[in-house]
Amino acid sequence: MSRFLESEGSSTASSIDNSEDDNKSGTVQDRLNFLSRRLGQLGLEKDEDENVENPKSTTEWTEPRPDELRREEEAKETSTKPTEQRVKMPSDDKILIRFQAIGMIEQLNPNSAKITAKQPFSVVVTFLQKRLRVANVHCYVNNSFTPAPQQIVGDLWNMFKVQNELIISYCSSVAFG
Amino acid sequence: MEEIRRLVWDGTLNIEITVDADLVLADAAESSRRVFLKVPRDMYLVIYLPFIVARIQDILKIDLNDVYQGWWFHFGGTALDWTQPIGVLYDSLHNHRESMMGLGDSGRRVEIWKLRLNHSHQYPSGIIPIINGLRQIRHYWMHQWKQACFISNGSSKHIMSLSKQEALDFWDSILLRDRKLFRSICDKIIASSQPVKRIPVKIHLVVGGIRKVKDAAAEGPLSAQYTLGEFIGQQFPEYFPLESAAGGQTEILMQGIRPSLDLPLDQVYFKLASFDGFLHVLVKVAPSQACDDMNKITSKNIC
Numbered sequence: 327m328s329r330f331l332e333s334e335g336s337s338t339a340s341s342i343d344n345s346e347d348d349n350k351s352g353t354v355q356d357r358l359n360f361l362s363r364r365l366g367q368l369g370l371e372k373d374e375d376e377n378v379e380n381p382k383s384t385t386e387w388t389e390p391r392p393d394e395l396r397r398e399e400e401a402k403e404t405s406t407k408p409t410e411q412r413v414k415m416p417s418d419d420k421i422l423i424r425f426q427a428i429g430m431i432e433q434l435n436p437n438s439a440k441i442t443a444k445q446p447f448s449v450v451v452t453f454l455q456k457r458l459r460v461a462n463v464h465c466y467v468n469n470s471f472t473p474a475p476q477q478i479v480g481d482l483w484n485m486f487k488v489q490n491e492l493i494i495s496y497c498s499s500v501a502f503g
Numbered sequence: 504m505e506e507i508r509r510l511v512w513d514g515t516l517n518i519e520i521t522v523d524a525d526l527v528l529a530d531a532a533e534s535s536r537r538v539f540l541k542v543p544r545d546m547y548l549v550i551y552l553p554f555i556v557a558r559i560q561d562i563l564k565i566d567l568n569d570v571y572q573g574w575w576f577h578f579g580g581t582a583l584d585w586t587q588p589i590g591v592l593y594d595s596l597h598n599h600r601e602s603m604m605g606l607g608d609s610g611r612r613v614e615i616w617k618l619r620l621n622h623s624h625q626y627p628s629g630i631i632p633i634i635n636g637l638r639q640i641r642h643y644w645m646h647q648w649k650q651a652c653f654i655s656n657g658s659s660k661h662i663m664s665l666s667k668q669e670a671l672d673f674w675d676s677i678l679l680r681d682r683k684l685f686r687s688i689c690d691k692i693i694a695s696s697q698p699v700k701r702i703p704v705k706i707h708l709v710v711g712g713i714r715k716v717k718d719a720a721a722e723g724p725l726s727a728q729y730t731l732g733e734f735i736g737q738q739f740p741e742y743f744p745l746e747s748a749a750g751g752q753t754e755i756l757m758q759g760i761r762p763s764l765d766l767p768l769d770q771v772y773f774k775l776a777s778f779d780g781f782l783h784v785l786v787k788v789a790p791s792q793a794c795d796d797m798n799k800i801t802s803k804n805i806c
Contacts, residue, residue: 470658474643477718478718
């Protein structure tokens, strides 16, 4: 927030300074240069903010986009293959995980994310620990069991998905034995 | 069926464990570094750490705060993943073909699996640290059962509704090797008398010394019609044609035996399922075939 305020403050000052210049010179070229600088400043500040706040730039996590969800739904509707064949996925595919907080632990926002199917489950736990800023988090699939850290999330998705989502509930203490 | 289950339960391995020389006193005799065990195939090897450490603690030059913490087993440079049953690890890493070729005229030989035991504060890659002793091992095993229960019944209700005493008895039946008690609780979780929704399977694929584990579930009513060969062929359609399995280039093992690929999968599960509720199927691809298929396997979703 402070970074944002600083950038706003500096751009405001810059705006005043340039307005004065503009008044002095009064040329269209100066006006265009000012707008170009202003856009550059705004764009730069936005990119830096995303790099700091958004973990998806350092991990493979991405938020689900409506068009991706629609494609999944279309694939589900048009598929006429047997179940076993339909659930198979290429190694590069990503699967959708929906997170549910249990108890007093912070709720993730957004509460869903995509992960490469071939990643082990330990990556999901590490992601939660980083996002929640906690040292320890207990994860459960379908409010039921804790997978082994080395289990592949694509395999878990194949076996336990609910409407094409792997439901992971998490808690700061033991919730399901 | 019950006789096969008994044979599976009673299956054992002879293991010779040698403690790494760096961990013992310089004047310790070579023989004192070795511990011999006869262990059930269906068990986690780390459960025996207290027994092993008790036999070598007099020659150890390291301080131990916890008999489970920091130890790991390795075979031929490969660290053993304690979360898999010992029998599965043995079948994955041991060359059965060479063993069979080494048999004398009598056809009998005592097979001993020689393992090394090491200790450090830094575990090798892929090994889950044990920080909470036997409780952690029990916790892991119970959650494997919950997972198997969920796959079979569509929920974990059967295992969650066990009383606390039954849950403790279930674990004790493993430690005390009480098959009757184990089966009585096991039948409450996944009843062999009723059709299962899906069959929980772990496929261990060994290709050219590289071992991968894939979790799979044979779906719905089809599972009863699947044969073992069809199921494995379906899991690895690109590089596991059934013809090659029939031709002997690919070896399929379960509980140390080579089952017929024509057996129905549900029958195989109820006879040969492991103590963690999963059917562990080992698929070993012969080295010559492994070289050809290596590129395909490294790109598949089974790592």
